[in-house]
Amino acid sequence: MRDVLVVGIGMSGLTAALRCQEAGLSVTLLAKGVGSTHLAPGTIDVLGYGPDLVESPSQALPRFIDGSPEHPYARIGVDALSRSLEWFGERFDAYRYTGAVDENLLLPTAIGSIKPSALVPESLSAGDLRNGGRFLIVGLRQLKDFFPALVAQNIANAKTPSGAGISARAVQIEPPTNGEPDLSSLAFARRFDEPEFLDAVAKQIGAHLDGDESVGLPAVLGVQHPHEVWTGLQDALGRPVFEIPSLPPSVPGMRLYEILRAQFEAGGGRVVVGAEAVGADTDGDRVTAVRVAAAARIKPYPAGHFVLATGGFGSGAIEMGANWSVREKVFNLPVAGVPEDGNERFGPRYFDAHPLSRAGIRVDDSLRPLDDNGNRVYANVTVVGACLAGSEAWREKSGEGISLSSGYKAAETIVEEQT
């Protein structure tokens, strides 16, 4: 019987699994499919808006937490958050993450908005707009998920906190794709892993360079060898190069997944993908096994401790049925924050704060799940990531920060429990 069973292979699941494994526990990671990493831009966003633009998460967090006592960060604590970010940064070898919890970078998005992120892959870091600068934004004609002119115009109009000016222009190149007009970011990234393709693109961009502009491209600089591709392009162009993440498939996200998963498997971790957890066996206040739908049968996976890292409404882990009732699908944990029947779940304007957004599983400071009366539901279950109640991560820009720090904290709880 494994010590720990983690259900869900997004950021929070991978973090919890890795941390537990490092502490010497035997871990199995179970997932219905592939997780959130493939859809997210690959940056670690700790706190971007709370509700105003946050320049320093470490400075803003205490006040933010005071104002939002139900927020996951209030349970996790700034200390565990900082440690988790440090731990995360140490996971990487050649392809590194840069940044710290003390200051947010301001990175351009694929539409030219500017977005605060705390830790970012090295290949994105030169896009930091806080100090302004001159930029050449390069689009690839066969990539429909990136519009360089719109990015350039919008970032040129952006207001940086320091007031520094940004000037940007756009250009479009047409890399050699054997005539195929419609390639995804991933398809391009695979081509970039090939040196000849990188050379060809470098030459095409080279023809457009002017002065000391930094060069921004969509996030396609390799998926197997991102460090080599990014440094190779920078060397070839002789100036800073940065990636701008766009719609799924997220190449930076996939890189992150591959790296973390490989580390987990190399350490003896077992990964079972394509297996949906559909229920649990319990004995009093302990879960004894998670029941998993395999082909032709339901298979029980017993373990000492269980981590629920299945995601929120977005992954269907918490589901609102056609009769408007809400259910967490593995352990049937009580879901807090769902507006009562008859009350509004959503506001009338799209960018409003919506009542339903904060619904999720309530936990105590050890991240164990609580019921409506504040009592612990299970002694050997911790809840992490997007299924936690209390945040509107996509608006606050706090998703990965919550996933990372909660996964890390849950592992601490588990290790303590074992000793």
Added chain:
Amino acid sequence: MKNVQTEVLVIGGGATGSGVAWDAAARGFETILVERKDLAEGTTGRFHGLLHSGGRYAVKDRLAAEECIHENRILRRVASDAIEDTGGYFVTTPWDDPAFGDKFLEGCRACEIPVEEISPSQAFQDEPRINRGISRVFTVPDAAIDGWKLVWDCAKATTEHGGRVFTYHQVLGILRAGDVVRGAKVRNELSGEEFEIHADFTINATGAWAGKIADMAGCPGVQVLAGKGIMIAMNHRLVNTVINRCTMPADGDILVPIRTVSVIGTTDIRIKDPDEPDVTQDEVDRMLDDGEKLVPGFRKARALRVWAGVRPLFKDARAAETTDTRDVSRSHALLDHRDRDGVAGFLTITGGKLTTFRMMAEETVDMMCEQLGAQRACRTSADPLPSSKTGKFMWLGERLKEREATMHEDQLICECELIQRSSLERVMTQRSSTILDDIRRALRLGMGPCQGGFCMYRATGILHDVERMDSWAANRSLRDFLQERWKGVQPILYGDQLRQARLDDWIFQGVLDVEHLPTDQLDDHPASDRA
């Protein structure tokens, strides 16, 4: 002030107005059509897509039924490109009286609607999702009709005959010279320019808004009741045949397979203002429950979008006062203002249903000809609309087949609805529109399961490029589109669609961060919600 000269001015760009413009232009009249928003943005763009066989009215309203089957036959000839020959069933569910089926048969035969009773087991073979408790099934020539395609084809016919179509032109006032209406003063909503259109004859085809225009012409008291109905589009074709409940017309008794979705409708609630139809939770629940009766498991299927359409019901002073607007005559009303108000050069056509739009247009233009003393015969029942010259019906797999041929040449922008970049660029250039919602209506952009989650960003980028817009305007376009979409999606966010909405939130807010795009002074006055 600039003025534009024409013979016939048609106000209102729904099916009725477009039909009148088509008819008038085809008869050789110099015609201008004005519409305050996009064509078919009113009722025509919000119905359930049914081309009636008339079966629905065969028992209750024989006149309406006969009109329907008559027009059904004609439209299949002249508007085939907008029609999919799905056929229809009238089914007796466990909640319906089986004896009604006999009345139904009788009524159809009396109206000469081709009808046949088939065995339920045969129906279940063709339509395996329908309720196995159904005891009687009748086939009729119902069909699905795409309101936007239809209306734009009428507009195309109008321009091919030398006419002009002005969308986003609001009528500010009707011009009178004594007792004769001489046209209208309009404002181009996009440029702000105001000008006059001088016409020999003006036709008010504004449907639920007819009373407002008639008032402007000095013809008060045209009472058009607004009967709101909601409809829900389900993500895929649960059925490939129109399914009707075999009973007296009631709520939620029609399920229409139209393009890639199935639409369940509808309710009927009288509202005061046709510009303010809202969707209530209760109505949504009722429609889902009604769908469940026709297709078990309906509630578990994915609802994409909900909208409200407003039926124009002309209230004849002789009809009884009733809140169920369904009981008010569904036949149309053509008002001769020369007779009624002593005002010449002006007609109002209102009421009716989409199926009879051509007939309504014919009657209207006939009356206009009579008043003008012009002897010109109607052409619309004989000459097909421009896209319908081959007589081929729409079929579901069209776009899928077309894409096979262009897969290696053209980018696919809206993947859900299989829309290619060249189509987008073409429509954007043709319409010179910067409103993404217009493009949505023209091509079904963003009308699939992801409701624009992936394609809206791409379309904004392309629009910015093609229309040489500045980034402020592009940003606004996207934000407006997101708000417009939210209205239609928000009331049905459960299950799969809630999941989708969450992913879309992550894309628009987590990845793109649209909310924090730079804004200019035009954004301080946010775009008003459009009905």
Added chain:
Amino acid sequence: MIEDLIRGSLDHCIKCTICESHCPVSRATPLFPGPKYVGPQAERFRTGDTSPDDSLDYCSGCGICTHVCPQGVKVAEINSRARRTLKESKGIRLRDKVIARPSLSAKLATPVAPVANWTLRSKPIRAAIETTAGVDRRAPLPTFAGRTFQKWARKHEGPKLGRSVVYFHGCSANWFEPDLGAKTVAVLEHNGFNVIVPKGQDCCGLPLQSNGLFDDATGYVNRLVAKLAPYAREGYDIVATSTSCGLMLKREAHEILGMESDDLRVVSERMYDICEFLLDLHDRGELKTEMAPLSLKVPYHVPCQQRGHEMGKPALGLFGLIPGLEVVDTQRTCCGIAGTYGLKKEKYDIAMEVGRSLFEDITGMEPELSVCDSETCRWQIEHATEIPSVHPIELLHRSYGL
């Protein structure tokens, strides 16, 4: 009905692109637009009697899409059903009908195996077959053993043991790899199981299904489960060494062919992949673990169909019990053969491109052999790498010293 559940699962698609990011075929050729496209997306444009998109035919049926979909869309199953409609409307080639019936050709060829094998290795004859029937001249056709596993089983007298298990050997063990069957029996007997080999087992119909011949496939499944069901009802577990055939009976016959018979149901419930079965034994402390060391470092390829079992990778758990054995999980998604897909002239090159990185990984290691649970994959890998490929059972057999 199951068809409605499969088609209805397209509602779960939120267009996240994860399936197409993992599809090995769309990565190898632009002729295939990807699983999201031909599955939940195109399905909204089909009415059930036509499938106007020919590009669907390039789907190999590997099932990786369904495996990685985080929302539960049955992508591969939707594709399989749509492909059947496509093929029915276009007519199914004689070639497909023949290569989809391995047991039929095998029955004819086995008595004259040396000649048959020689014929299929002869270049001019293969060229002729390619021209007339569209089977690529380079494609890895298996070698007939010239004797059957069934015959061996009839003669085999095992020790009388406490427990019994049923062995579903499939076409591959019977006609092409009877030694594998014998080794499997040996390993099971070593662990205390009497092995029952029901007579008259024929093909499970999987190649017919993947070529769109659903009615014929259903016939084969019915006949096969009729042979196995009585044992299942008596409470015997059934093990399969062909991981793809095991999956066919566990799941695909129901979800793709839409079969709902009672015989099939009881057989599915009792069907185990051999590695799954043995690792479960081990988890209960019932597997013999006295194993001699094997000083080998070998690559292991997880076939697509093995992933479809949704049971993780039990072979890795078994390998971990053998001292000295170092197994490298290549982590590649597909070898390209996908049953009969890679045999076809118009698909051979695509299949070889799909498997290219796997083949390079394997040859790069310069191993003595590679390991893989599916026979068609082993034949493809041997063809491409020229290094022998064995079923995991063979390593166990060796280590047990049997």
